[in-house]
Amino acid sequence: MSDTSLAKPVTGPDASTWILLTPALGLVILFIVIPALLAIAGSFFTIGIGSTNWQFAGLANYTRALNDPIFWLALRNNLIMVVGSIVLQVGFGTVLAAILDRGLPRGSTLFRTIIFAPMVMSTIAVALIWLVIMDPNVGALNTLVKALGMQPPTQGWLGDPDIALWVILVIAMWQYTGFMMVLILAGLQGIPRELYEAAALDGARGLKAFRHITLPGIRNVLIVAVLITTIGGFKVFDLIFATTRGGPANATQVLGTYIYQQAFNLGNMGYANAISVVLLLIAVLLGWLQLQVSRRS
Amino acid sequence: MGSRFRWVQVLLYGFVSLWSLFVLLPTAWMVIGAFKTKREFFLDPLGMPASFDFDAFERAWGTGVGGFLLNSMFVTALSVLVIVVVSAMAAYVLARTDNRWMRLVYLVIVAGFAVPVQAVIIPLFQMVSGAGMLNSLFAIVLPYAAYGIPFTIILFYAFFLDFPRELEEAALLDGCRPVKTFFHIVLPLMGPAVASAAIFQAVFIWNEFLLALLMLTKPAVKTLTVGILQLGGEFTSDWAAIMAGLSIAVLPILTVFILAQKYFVRSLAGLGK
CATH class of the missing domain: 1.20.5 (Single alpha-helices involved in coiled-coils or other helix-helix interfaces)
Known part of the structure; x- marks a missing residue:
């Protein structure tokens, strides 16, 4: 048998193309694309716990969401997580990255390793560590706060609806600021040193150089950082599930925990699908934006 | 000055x-x-333990943490292996063929990157439970692989665009078919790219919670994230055992990170590019 395939111009996908492509494509279609389509389809039905009995409900699940104050509360809490995380994680991440990039003669690698480390811990473990730290009897936090002459909250750090979400924002900041720092640091290291040297000759140093060289140089990375944080703020689930389960009195309820509660605790699969579609649309839109910005740089 | x-x-x-x-x-x-006694916890939350013994680690281990650890290692290793191999195969084809079909496939995969598992968890759970895939460490590897593939393909796709084509063309001239070329020539040269993708996915899967919570409900198959959450309920006031269990869950992945952080940081930097 003579092999003539080399002489032929490749016009379309041949067998070997599909052999290499099928496993990845199959898994993605089976476990991502089909469930996403089913979530959209399911949002127009009433589905009980048994989940075999689908009854067409039209837009009822969506009108229910529009009239459900807890849905709006959850969405509001997601927005607070998003804005708070951008301010804290991207904000402090930028400052830390700038310091590690040019501010320290030595020790940058050690500091980077330490500050980034919480990112690789499981959020469940992080949540549990902080739960014990904030425990009213054995926790380090109350002892510390009292030692400083202040009064810890009487209902506990996560038991007070007025502060619970802010406490969760601080835990998220503890875990993810290092991630933002590393991301932004990679952007900073891409800025040519000569730019700073030239600017220094013109008398621009410190904050002035930061504003005119550093910020424009990491513009795209900052946009990506903000988008990743935004997506993270909408997707937040583990941290809240392991600390408050959305309580007290829905004060920390977010879309992720509310979907879980409606679907797996209350058995309202159809309604939970409608909330899922809202989350899906937000995530896909933001993910698409992220890739557009990434591609441009 | x-x-x-x-x-x-x-x-x-x-x-x-x-x-x-x-x-x-x-x-x-x-x-x-993890080394403090219950008394030491209550008397002085900020204090140091009087002695360092490993009793609390034994208590935590005795309630199944050892099994959770093994389950996490198994699921993580197998998932990462699947992700790396099938993503490399697919990314190779996508980077080497340019036509309408491939662009459509790439679009589907990139769209998959944006879908969060929380938003499709209801149909996903119904599908896997309907297929009898609950409580199987092998079965959970499939959705884990699926959610790791899109980002890994995006990483590898960029790698292949920079890969010297001359090497592959030489292999093709020697009569290697594309599948063989891929496994014998291309894959062995992917070292750093594979390391970056593998460590990134390993951390993600080691720490995954929602799918594990829903798919692995029997104690014998639980992974660490679900197992340690249950630990809190079992040792209501045995704080040392809880801390020991958390240490067992956190320290292995921290060690891996410190040893391989170069690759980890590289894959993260890829996110911003």
């Missing part, structure tokens, strides 16, 4: 040191807590 510069430097060191302490103290408190 000189003294002002020194003060700025002290300030900068002060800030990063403070943040490092903020990160280190809770972690250290967790590890130290």
